[in-house]
Amino acid sequence: MRTNRRPSKEPGHSRSPREHTRRHEDTPDTTAAFHRLASLPDGPERDLVREEIIREWIPVAERVAHRFRHRGEPNDDLRQVAALGLVKAVDRYEPDRGHAFASFAIPTITGELKRHFRDHLCILHMPRRLQELHSRTYLATVDLGETRPGRAATAREIADVTGLSEREAATGMAAHEAYRTASLDAPIRGTDVFHLADVVGDEDQELGLVVDREALKPLLADLPEIKQRILYLRFFRDLTQSQIAGLIGVSQMQVSRILRATFAHLREGLLAEA
Known part of the structure; x- marks a missing residue:
């Protein structure tokens, strides 16, 4: 025979309804x-x-x-x-x-x-909204991974679990990259010789000269042919002033004066453009 007994209530031992159900x-x-x-x-x-x-x-x-x-x-x-x-x-x-x-x-x-x-x-600073998206999507990814091991969750599945839009879920999943970085000494996949540092770009020192070169083009085009040729031989053929003088039939002193005068003219033109 089964008897129904009510649990005795002792002072200080009352439990809220939520306490009875344990997950x-x-x-x-x-x-x-x-x-x-x-x-x-x-x-x-x-x-x-x-x-x-x-x-x-x-x-x-x-x-x-x-x-x-x-x-x-x-x-x-x-x-x-x-x-x-x-x-x-x-x-x-x-x-x-x-x-x-x-x-x-x-x-x-x-x-x-x-x-x-x-x-x-966090390696990269993220706005608070992006941090919240990452937190929600990451926890959902962990939960789905525990129930379905071996298969990565999709943005649509994460959105269904969290109530986010698919775009927000994809953004939160992508934000996980802010928490991990690759070493520059890490080998490139498929090779044993090259490392990540070998393919990472560096600052191009020539970029600072792009504007000056573009501004110089019309000034060079307006120079007399003899001056253009002397500049070409000096800076593109890397000839000395004496070698240039022998090629065009003038003295080395004349080549030097022409170069100085041409430099002054180009400098004034660049400053006027500026």
């Missing part, structure tokens, strides 16, 4: 401990109760930290940050409000982890 086996029932903690003054006894609550909830904090793996941060560091978020949640929780501690602790721990990535690990 994970590692979620402890610390309702009585929190009520006791709230009633105790500062001192050794209160510290012991506080430490016991934190110890009970550490597995939950580690589970939340596990969701942020594969972001380039060591797991030990993630657990440490999550533990800090748990301590903050324990110190701020008010059991008299009637809400389960899990509904307060998990968002607090998650927020602490997000701030850690935002403040310390």
Whole structure:
């Protein structure tokens, strides 16, 4: 014969409706401990109760930290940050409000982890809206990966889970690149000789001369043919003044005077254009 018994209610042991339903086996029932903690003054006894609550909830904090793996941060560091978020949640929780501690602790721990990535690990600075998109899409990607291992989630699937548009989901997924960079010493795929630094572009020192060269073209075109030829032989054929003089049938001194006069003329033309 089955008898229906109502559980006895003891002072300080009442549980909110949310506390009865547990989503994970590692979620402890610390309702009585929190009520006791709230009633105790500062001192050794209160510290012991506080430490016991934190110890009970550490597995939950580690589970939340596990969701942020594969972001380039060591797991030990993630657990440490999550533990800090748990301590903050324990110190701020008010059991008299009637809400389960899990509904307060998990968002607090998650927020602490997000701030850690935002403040310390993001290689490229991103606007806040982009950070939020990245956070939502990344967590959804992790959840989908756990249910369907071996297949990457698409932007459409992420959008369906998060309620974002497909474009917003794709933007958030692309923002993940801000959290990881490649070493310049990394080998190029398919080769053992070349590294990333070998193909990364460098600043072209000639770019600063583009404007001057374009401004100089019409000035050069207006020069007499003899002056154009002397400039060509000097700067494109790399001949000396004496060699130029021998080619065009004048003295070296005349070549020198022509060059000085031509330089002065071109300089004045460039300054006038400026």
